[in-house]
Amino acid sequence: MNTADFDFLAGTLKERSGLMLTPDKVYLLESRLTPLARKRGLDTLDALVQKLRMKTDQTLLKDVTEAMTTNESFFFRDNTPFDLFKNHVLPAMEKARGTQKRLRIWCAAASTGQEPYSLAILLKEAGIKYSNWNIEIVGTDICTQVLEKAKAGKYSQFEVQRGLPIQLLIKYFTQEGDVWQLSDDIRNMVKFRPFNLLDNFAALGTFDVIYCRNVLIYFDQKTKGQVLDRMRKVLASDGTLFLGAAETVLGITDSFKPVKGQRGMYVPSDGTAEQLMGLG
């Protein structure tokens, strides 16, 4: 791929999804977009870029964006963010929301659904305690294709083995040939909707917990800061934000501060979440 084509694709992707594509990722463009070009009846990647430049086909732009956004996901990925949720966030919310009995959780890069479903399973496992609570888990992703898969709750043998303890597989899945189907009672706990993190958050409402893991790494510093500042505005002042293990707010925004000793866990700088969780 020539430099002009690469710059064009990188620029288009940045504008549309915030995705930062450095020249060392040219292999990613080739490996992900070549199958798409073929599917569209185009012989080469060059032909695809040319068609994109003509800007006549909006669905092509959408397909390119979807193909380039990373969608790898595991159940209970990295364990820690789920342990922290169970051991600190939930008990704190039980105290703070004990009267309203209402909890809203946002998984901002839900991909194929493993993260929101892991939280749903975790809440289900916590049992009767939350059975009379109104708990809403919202899973969003820029890619509608992965959300369709998420909604269906159908996973391959490989996918159900990455992070899902066998006891939970037995309890919450049924086997349909090669496919493992997640049970309806877990699926019904999560609402999925397409959403671009560059868009206005207001329509989503406010949340008590936000999971936004391994997505900011694809944005430049300025975009990261803007997204985090806007997340602060839709998060309760005693709420919690989880970022990926390799991500941070330090040097990017003052809206959040890290919780000491708890990797990936952040709270509003002006909030009360740490005291509430006994981590202050």
Next chain:
Amino acid sequence: MKLCLVVDDSRVIRKVARRILEELNFEIEEAVDGQDALDACDRNLPDVVLLDWNMPVMDGLQFLKTLRAKDGIEQPVVVFCTTENDMSHIRTAIEAGANEYIMKPFDREIIEAKFSQVGLI
């Protein structure tokens, strides 16, 4: 360093599992069937057993039942690793005392995830 006993009648599978587990900092012993694995446990009790199901001489399930019936030993963690991938085999294995269950084919990520769930990593 934790000791993992890899039990499989396929030399290729034992080799693949050994390579992955050595990278995860386990010391490895190998056994080719259930009886061989019981003998290995008598000599040197492992921390964890990665266990195939279908093997000649003694299968994995029989090995597991015999192992779990032994008194006075520090029971190792047992992780099944088999091509048997239906719910009834999984239930049978868990009821017999398996701690985790891997359906072949596996890769490093699956082994790592499963071993970390049972607290070995």
